[in-house]
Amino acid sequence: MNKIPKVVIALGGNALQEKGRPATSEEQLKVVAQTCEVLADISSHGYEMAIVHGNGPQVGRILLASEAAKDVTPPMPFDVCGAMSQGYIGYHIQQSLKKALRMRDRDLPVTTILTQVAVDKDDEAFQNPRKPIGPFYTEEEAKAIAEEKGYTMKEDAGRGWRRVVPSPMPQKIVEVDTLGRLWNSTIVIMCGGGGIPVVEDGQGGYEGVAAVIDKDLAAEKLAESIDADVLLILTEVEQVAINFNKPDQKNLDQLTCDEARKYMEEGHFAPGSMLPKVKAAVMFADSKPGRKAVITSLAQAENALHGKTGTTIVAKKLSEV
Ligand SMILES: Nc1ncnc2c1ncn2[C@@H]1O[C@H](COP(=O)(O)OP(=O)(O)O)[C@@H](O)[C@H]1O
Numbered sequence: 331m332n333k334i335p336k337v338v339i340a341l342g343g344n345a346l347q348e349k350g351r352p353a354t355s356e357e358q359l360k361v362v363a364q365t366c367e368v369l370a371d372i373s374s375h376g377y378e379m380a381i382v383h384g385n386g387p388q389v390g391r392i393l394l395a396s397e398a399a400k401d402v403t404p405p406m407p408f409d410v411c412g413a414m415s416q417g418y419i420g421y422h423i424q425q426s427l428k429k430a431l432r433m434r435d436r437d438l439p440v441t442t443i444l445t446q447v448a449v450d451k452d453d454e455a456f457q458n459p460r461k462p463i464g465p466f467y468t469e470e471e472a473k474a475i476a477e478e479k480g481y482t483m484k485e486d487a488g489r490g491w492r493r494v495v496p497s498p499m500p501q502k503i504v505e506v507d508t509l510g511r512l513w514n515s516t517i518v519i520m521c522g523g524g525g526i527p528v529v530e531d532g533q534g535g536y537e538g539v540a541a542v543i544d545k546d547l548a549a550e551k552l553a554e555s556i557d558a559d560v561l562l563i564l565t566e567v568e569q570v571a572i573n574f575n576k577p578d579q580k581n582l583d584q585l586t587c588d589e590a591r592k593y594m595e596e597g598h599f600a601p602g603s604m605l606p607k608v609k610a611a612v613m614f615a616d617s618k619p620g621r622k623a624v625i626t627s628l629a630q631a632e633n634a635l636h637g638k639t640g641t642t643i644v645a646k647k648l649s650e651v
């Protein structure tokens with residue numbers, strides 16, 4: 331009997347919200363419903379899957395709301411805001427995916443696992459905040475916010491200014507065993523927003539820290555931990571490119587890990603956007619023979635899984651194996 335391929339899918343920002351402005355809950359649900367049509371198709375075509383999603387705009391919004399209400403109710407700590415973002419995004423995906431599956435006569439259970447991801451408390455990221463969250467601002471607005479609130483604000487890949495927070499590397503997914511038990515029977519949404527960042531408390535438990543883990547790197551850690559076959563990273567662009575947005579832009583169909591590392595060193599992938607995706611793809615493709623990572627757009631997800639488009643990252647080209 332053929333083995334059912336296991337795929338971990340990382341959903342980019344455009345799978346949850348339309349570009350440009352913070353979405354209301356109703357607007358997010360509409361976009362998520364369209365995304366879930368794609369996910370249900372992938373499931374119908376015989377893949378077992380786990381879903382990871384981002385939370386940059388959502389966690390930023392929860393933090394802003396919590397701070398704005400500080401005279402009425404005490405602000406929520408950062409890790410709790412991350413947990414809240416996992417909760418409401420997971421809820422939207424659960425509701426929409428279940429419906430999309432039923433429309434295809436598939437009555438699979440769909441569930442969200444609130445996930446803690448352990449990080450190293452000495453990770454250099456705590457001294458060097460780099461992860462953009464929340465809304466976009468003009469340079470002038472950003473400087474005023476930095477002055478008033480003491481936030482670190484940075485330009486985000488040519489798209490505007492945003493608050494940046496520490497983004498440590500994911501080391502261990504605390505709830506991974508639960509996925510191991512559910513994998514064959516249930517579509518699981520986990521590691522949302524990269525997971526709730528926690529550190530060991532020295533007494534056999536964990537405590538939350540103020541950070542946002544990159545969801546593509548958390549998806550990679552998850553894919554390795556549960557021995558997935560494919561890491562599918564869905565974003566806005568159909569393919570990864572070198573010389574991106576320049577007259578000599580070249581889209582890439584296939585990329586070996588060595589080629590990807592060379593292009594990373596040459597600076598082809600923007601930090602905070604494409605760079606973590608390519609990093610995650612290389613880590614996964616390099617972790618065990620036969621594993622591959624695919625980066626493509628939501629609309630082309632199925633075609634890319636079948637090798638018809640997207641950028642596939644492999645340890646070695648077929649001709650070199
Ligand atoms: N070399 C590159 N090739 C393709 N896209 C790139 C490249 N460098 C930067 N990008 C940009 O990165 C974006 C993906 O990052 P981002 O929007 O932050 O991710 P997410 O989909 O996870 O929210 C693409 O839509 C594209 O605009």
Ligand SMILES: NC(=O)OP(=O)(O)O
Binds near residue numbers: 384385462524545546
């Ligand atoms: N946590 C995270 O990586 O979120 P975004 O994908 O929204 O940036």
